Amino acid sequence: MPKLDPSQLRAADPLQPWYYLHNARTLINHCYQLYSDLLTPWQQQWSAWQALGQEAQALLVRMLMRKGELFFARQLIYSEIKHPEQALAELQALDWLEPDPEVSQAELANCLTLAQVKELLAQRLGRVPSKLRANTWLGLLPADTAEHQAWSAWWPQGPRLYRVKHQLWWQELQLLFFGNAHQDMTDFVLSELQTRRYEPLPWHPDNRPFANREQLLLYQQLNTLAKALEAGEPVCAIAAQLMALPELGWMTHSRDKLMLRLGLEAQRQGNLELAEQLWHTSQHPEAKVRLLRLLKPRLRAAELVALGLELRQGVQQPEYWLALERVIWPRQPLEQRQWLGQALTAPKVTSLVLAKGEQRVEQQVLQAMAQQGWQGQHVENHLFVGLFALCFWPAIFAPVKGAFFNPFQDRPRDLFHPDFASRRQDIMADCWQQWQREDYRQLLLERWQAKQGTACSLIHWPKLPLTLVEQALACIAKEHLTAIFTRLWQDLRHHSRGLPDLILFDQQGNYQLMEVKSPTDRLQDQQRLWLAFMQQQGIPACVCQVRWQ
DNA sequence: ACAGTACAGTTATCC
DNA sequence: CTGTCCACAG
DNA sequence: GGATAACTGTACCTGTGGACAG
Ligand SMILES: [Mn+2]
Ligand SMILES: [Mn+2]
Numbered sequence A: 001m002p003k004l005d006p007s008q009l010r011a012a013d014p015l016q017p018w019y020y021l022h023n024a025r026t027l028i029n030h031c032y033q034l035y036s037d038l039l040t041p042w043q044q045q046w047s048a049w050q051a052l053g054q055e056a057q058a059l060l061v062r063m064l065m066r067k068g069e070l071f072f073a074r075q076l077i078y079s080e081i082k083h084p085e086q087a088l089a090e091l092q093a094l095d096w097l098e099p100d101p102e103v104s105q106a107e108l109a110n111c112l113t114l115a116q117v118k119e120l121l122a123q124r125l126g127r128v129p130s131k132l133r134a135n136t137w138l139g140l141l142p143a144d145t146a147e148h149q150a151w152s153a154w155w156p157q158g159p160r161l162y163r164v165k166h167q168l169w170w171q172e173l174q175l176l177f178f179g180n181a182h183q184d185m186t187d188f189v190l191s192e193l194q195t196r197r198y199e200p201l202p203w204h205p206d207n208r209p210f211a212n213r214e215q216l217l218l219y220q221q222l223n224t225l226a227k228a229l230e231a232g233e234p235v236c237a238i239a240a241q242l243m244a245l246p247e248l249g250w251m252t253h254s255r256d257k258l259m260l261r262l263g264l265e266a267q268r269q270g271n272l273e274l275a276e277q278l279w280h281t282s283q284h285p286e287a288k289v290r291l292l293r294l295l296k297p298r299l300r301a302a303e304l305v306a307l308g309l310e311l312r313q314g315v316q317q318p319e320y321w322l323a324l325e326r327v328i329w330p331r332q333p334l335e336q337r338q339w340l341g342q343a344l345t346a347p348k349v350t351s352l353v354l355a356k357g358e359q360r361v362e363q364q365v366l367q368a369m370a371q372q373g374w375q376g377q378h379v380e381n382h383l384f385v386g387l388f389a390l391c392f393w394p395a396i397f398a399p400v401k402g403a404f405f406n407p408f409q410d411r412p413r414d415l416f417h418p419d420f421a422s423r424r425q426d427i428m429a430d431c432w433q434q435w436q437r438e439d440y441r442q443l444l445l446e447r448w449q450a451k452q453g454t455a456c457s458l459i460h461w462p463k464l465p466l467t468l469v470e471q472a473l474a475c476i477a478k479e480h481l482t483a484i485f486t487r488l489w490q491d492l493r494h495h496s497r498g499l500p501d502l503i504l505f506d507q508q509g510n511y512q513l514m515e516v517k518s519p520t521d522r523l524q525d526q527q528r529l530w531l532a533f534m535q536q537q538g539i540p541a542c543v544c545q546v547r548w549q
Numbered sequence B: 001a002c003a004g005t006a007c008a009g010t011t012a013t014c015c
Numbered sequence C: 001c002t003g004t005c006c007a008c009a010g
Numbered sequence D: 001g002g003a004t005a006a007c008t009g010t011a012c013c014t015g016t017g018g019a020c021a022g
Helices: A019-034 A040-050 A054-065 A084-093 A105-111 A114-125 A167-178 A186-192 A213-230 A235-244 A249-268 A272-281 A285-298 A301-313 A318-328 A361-371 A382-391 A422-436 A440-451 A466-475 A478-490 A525-537
Strands: A070-072 A097-099 A102-104 A148-150 A161-164 A349-354 A375-378 A502-505 A511-517 A541-548
Touching (some): A019 A054, A040 A167, A054 A084, A054 A161, A070 A105, A084 A097, A102 A105, A167 A213, A213 A249, A235 A249, A235 A272, A249 A272, A249 A285, A285 A301, A285 A318, A318 A525, A349 A361, A361 A375, A361 A502, A361 A511, A361 A541, A382 A422, A382 A440, A382 A466, A422 A440, A478 A525, A511 A525
Parallel strands (some): A349 A541
Antiparallel strands (some): A097 A161, A375 A502, A502 A511
């Protein structure tokens, strides 16, 4: 059985020699033992990997973890690998390494230093141009130069060059192990160095990120298309591929987000038709707002309202209702808008005149309030979302089936899913029950002590010092916190944004929240909604409108 | 519904 | 020569 | 002059050394 308990992966500081090899073995073994049904195209690689000696495995891992596929022999010297020549020969024999590979012009430009380019050009052209720039010297080659040539043909007397093979194998294993494309081997290292600590979780063989190979491939396709958009490839081509994807299951949201972004790019390029099509297909609420705005010039007032109402049906989040309303009735005060069911209470606003300084405006307001006897912190979302996470920690990290599949997760996969709480009813009930107890403050402080530093996506530990938690628990009424937690559970993704900038405490144990606005800044919708909610709940919150001078 | 996200600051444009 | 960037390392 | 949209910057481990541009 693979060992997935982070505490067992943790080593003394500094790292052991061969740490990267051990990490790679952990990853590879884990994948082949648990996901062998997803790795059918890569069966030979398993035995070819097993057949390698320690130094050859180590050298391979070193190469796979570096950027690109091409390496000069002199770049493959590592102190722990005593016999690099033997390792290279082994890798070559088992088809991990290609000596004297075919190299494209782009690859050539990438792997050579300018000093090497000088030598190469001297041989090929018989002269060395005086000015050599990294991104233009390829143009000095004769126009009929082949796009691809064997390395030895590019530079007959040049140093030895190798191409490492099966990079796709390695990328796929990493994707399988982590279950996402954003984590990599550095997570092992950071965990071992104790730069990060992860919640230890019992491991279960049913916890797999991908149910089958099709899902894995679809994930990769989505990723490729996202990168293509980033790289500025033609939007039409990307859109065509995106539209052609089959049912994506749990990845539908990623597709919708990508369609939204692609539509923005299409609009930027003037392709309004494509933008409309993408935003029509995407179920992302922001896409509906964009769609309405795009169509607005073509519609009469009544049609606009009708379309807005229609789009509103498919959008659950009030944040986006406000945005839809703004398209239809721009510059209308919130109280006059109609769809929210109840009018949005306008927030209390206080004014403050300050001399414009170097610091951020929030810091300046803090100082000004300190002179009026209010000590405080710039906390943004971190305080309330952090307290929330402490309170519901056992539910967040409950070992629900399918929620955790790698040892370096800072949240369960379904944290933002609407069904998150209902899948954890018992443990949620426990958390609420503990919260109702008289000694809830003590319990939360103990939780802070126990979990401090452990990675949790809802907590930024530097912004949640013990003193702040103590002060917050001492001064904020329990009903206020309960109300805030309840609203957070309604839509964790959207409601964990837009909480006020500052929390302030006075000598009598009162507190107040403050959203700071510089003259050029405006309230965002999420901030409006939180402020209105707090107003209703009797939570002391206001907007501090700063003026300069 | 699942790694891009959050917020402030700047500019341009509209009304 | 200097500062910036970025790949790499732990 | 306020509202609005669009875009940018910065943070998410830290340190080092080579390569490059000026
Ligand atoms: Mn803020
Ligand atoms: Mn603010």
